[in-house]
Amino acid sequence: MILALDFGGTKTRAAIYDHDLRLLHRAEMLTRPAEGPAAVLPRLIELGRSVIPAGASLDAIGVSAGCARAYTGVIDNAPTLPGWVQVPLAEQLSGAFGLPVRMENDANLAALAEYHRGAAQGCDPAVYLTLSTGVGGGVVIGGELFRGWRGVAFEPGHLLVEAGAGGYATLEGRASGPALAAAARDLLNRSADPSPLRELDEIDGKAVAEAARLGDPLALEVVEGAGRALGVGLLNVVHLFNPQCVVLGGSVATLGDLLLGQARAVLAERLIDPLFNGPDLIRLSDLGDDGVLLGAALLAKHS
Amino acid sequence: MILALDFGGTKTRAAIYDHDLRLLHRAEMLTRPAEGPAAVLPRLIELGRSVIPAGASLDAIGVSAGCARAYTGVIDNAPTLPGWVQVPLAEQLSGAFGLPVRMENDANLAALAEYHRGAAQGCDPAVYLTLSTGVGGGVVIGGELFRGWRGVAFEPGHLLVEAGAGGYATLEGRASGPALAAAARDLLNRSADPSPLRELDEIDGKAVAEAARLGDPLALEVVEGAGRALGVGLLNVVHLFNPQCVVLGGSVATLGDLLLGQARAVLAERLIDPLFNGPDLIRLSDLGDDGVLLGAALLAKHS
Numbered sequence: 001m002i003l004a005l006d007f008g009g010t011k012t013r014a015a016i017y018d019h020d021l022r023l024l025h026r027a028e029m030l031t032r033p034a035e036g037p038a039a040v041l042p043r044l045i046e047l048g049r050s051v052i053p054a055g056a057s058l059d060a061i062g063v064s065a066g067c068a069r070a071y072t073g074v075i076d077n078a079p080t081l082p083g084w085v086q087v088p089l090a091e092q093l094s095g096a097f098g099l100p101v102r103m104e105n106d107a108n109l110a111a112l113a114e115y116h117r118g119a120a121q122g123c124d125p126a127v128y129l130t131l132s133t134g135v136g137g138g139v140v141i142g143g144e145l146f147r148g149w150r151g152v153a154f155e156p157g158h159l160l161v162e163a164g165a166g167g168y169a170t171l172e173g174r175a176s177g178p179a180l181a182a183a184a185r186d187l188l189n190r191s192a193d194p195s196p197l198r199e200l201d202e203i204d205g206k207a208v209a210e211a212a213r214l215g216d217p218l219a220l221e222v223v224e225g226a227g228r229a230l231g232v233g234l235l236n237v238v239h240l241f242n243p244q245c246v247v248l249g250g251s252v253a254t255l256g257d258l259l260l261g262q263a264r265a266v267l268a269e270r271l272i273d274p275l276f277n278g279p280d281l282i283r284l285s286d287l288g289d290d291g292v293l294l295g296a297a298l299l300a301k302h303s
Numbered sequence: 304m305i306l307a308l309d310f311g312g313t314k315t316r317a318a319i320y321d322h323d324l325r326l327l328h329r330a331e332m333l334t335r336p337a338e339g340p341a342a343v344l345p346r347l348i349e350l351g352r353s354v355i356p357a358g359a360s361l362d363a364i365g366v367s368a369g370c371a372r373a374y375t376g377v378i379d380n381a382p383t384l385p386g387w388v389q390v391p392l393a394e395q396l397s398g399a400f401g402l403p404v405r406m407e408n409d410a411n412l413a414a415l416a417e418y419h420r421g422a423a424q425g426c427d428p429a430v431y432l433t434l435s436t437g438v439g440g441g442v443v444i445g446g447e448l449f450r451g452w453r454g455v456a457f458e459p460g461h462l463l464v465e466a467g468a469g470g471y472a473t474l475e476g477r478a479s480g481p482a483l484a485a486a487a488r489d490l491l492n493r494s495a496d497p498s499p500l501r502e503l504d505e506i507d508g509k510a511v512a513e514a515a516r517l518g519d520p521l522a523l524e525v526v527e528g529a530g531r532a533l534g535v536g537l538l539n540v541v542h543l544f545n546p547q548c549v550v551l552g553g554s555v556a557t558l559g560d561l562l563l564g565q566a567r568a569v570l571a572e573r574l575i576d577p578l579f580n581g582p583d584l585i586r587l588s589d590l591g592d593d594g595v596l597l598g599a600a601l602l603a604k605h606s
Contacts, residue, residue: 068576068578123452124452125452146444147545148428149427149428149546150578150579151545152576153543153545154542154543154545156542158542159543160466160573163463163465163467163535164465164466165469166467166468169467232466236543237543239461239462240456240457240544242452242453243452270471275371275453275455276455
């Protein structure tokens with residue numbers, strides 16, 4: 001059996017998989033990282049133990065963590081885990097369970113899961129982008145995660161999608177959930193158009209997405225702007241990686257064609273050669289949140 | 304011995320290398336592609352034979368060609384070879400010399416040469432960019448050329464370096480030789496500033512570069528604009544590939560620090576993490592035009 005842990009800044013999930021990577025059991029807890037590693041680690045171990053069936057023997061452990069160089073096994077410099085400095089999490093878990101532990105960052109694991117079991121099966125290279133509170137991603141080349149020189153390769157959230165006299169904007173600054181909310185607030189201030197968003201005390205990405213799904217023109221304008229920015233980012237990714245597919249996951253990607261219409265239009269207009277494109281180039285994830293856990297199990301199984 | 308052929312739209316070069324890849328002899332001719340494959344091919348074979356020392360035995364042949372999918376061995380869709388449609392050049396050369404022939408596009412071969420014998424030695428990943436009449440490049444990952452799904456990966460000339468309300472511009476549209484010339488003509492029209500460029504009947508990239516080297520403020524402004532665009536393109540490449548180095552070649556790159564000052568400033572300001580950067584990240588090629596021939600020899604030797 002394989003234990004997968006998804007160690008996040010808000011919550012932490014544990015899941016147990018059999019050797020065919022069927023999910024058998026799962027559990028979750030609030031991480032409360034502010035309590036510090038000494039308090040969190042025992043709870044993390046307990047959560048992991050809680051999903052292992054009685055009498056079952058564990059073969060491998062895979063861990064997802066939200067820091068760029070998680071593959072080192074050390075938590076450091078993670079934006080969602082302030083105060084966690086040089087914490088050797090993999091080593092500590094390995095000691096507790098008596099097994100080797102592989103760790104990797106969440107977006108890379110989601111990419112791995114899409115490649116082995118999701119929308120990117122059979123694709124080489126396979127690119128994965130997650131559009132959520134932040135924008136991240138991973139690339140699988142020849143079946144292996146592409147890590148680059150120091151393990152920080154593929155940060156698509158930091159792609160410039162606007163540049164020039166009007167200043168700079170990144171893909172994360174245009175197509176994340178908070179970016180949708182900020183663009184909606186800006187548009188509400190600049191226009192007098194009616195919108196159900198005006199009734200809300202606070203606007204977040206989810207509210208904008210819901211309004212867009214219901215056909216609110218203002219929300220649709222915001223989503224289309226994000227779609228164009230996504231198109232510019234995808235254009236650059238596709239011209240550099242010539243991927244067989246790009247899988248989009250994360251909460252913002254659930255907007256589907258509302259978002260992708262504009263993105264696909266930018267690609268159709270500006271890709272230099274049909275060899276880069278295909279009707280199925282841009283796809284939506286079908287693994288959802290479980291992609292990260294499945295990726296952690298895959299990492300452990302293949303190690 | 305290894306025969307390397309650099310088959311270009313204007314001229315074609317042949318060189319013979321020994322097994323340590325020392326250049327022994329070389330020759331060149333005008334390609335005159337308009338005469339068609341049936342006329343050019345015998346001349347190409349003759350040029351190749353002319354560099355083989357009497358009595359020497361040839362072991363392998365590598366060919367560079369300026370089309371994206373040259374690795375297939377077939378010339379097709381090459382912008383500098385109009386009318387050359389589905390020409391099986393590798394097969395024809397293989398028949399003539401009685402040896403297997405490997406073919407690859409010129410920018411990829413230059414990248415391979417930089418990795419094995421040039422400024423990118425020991426770098427993984429190693430990125431190469433050529434800034435010349437066009438902008439192209441190649442990436443070596445784990446010692447192997449990265450080709451992508453359909454062999455067209457890494458077209459950095461088509462990276463968007465300006466996007467937004469002001470419209471779109473590509474890296475090739477801002478940092479190639481013709482782009483420097485166009486920017487200089489534009490600036491001369493819009494300003495009354497004196498510049499030695501005003502005396503010229505025709506302005507090309509070389510003239511702008513020369514004026515910049517001599518300190519002409521107008522030419523320097525043009526070069527600095529190209530440097531900023533290069534910085535935006537490099538920023539995106541570095542955030543996606545996390546390369547250990549990026550080697551710049553081509554005539555425009557010979558501007559050196561005049562061009563790189565602004566590019567490095569963009570990187571210093573906008574790279575999200577020092578892990579992406581290093582004092583030696585951006586380097587100049589030291590192989591010059593011979594990189595392509597050496598890359599063809601390397602391709603043949605390693606095949």
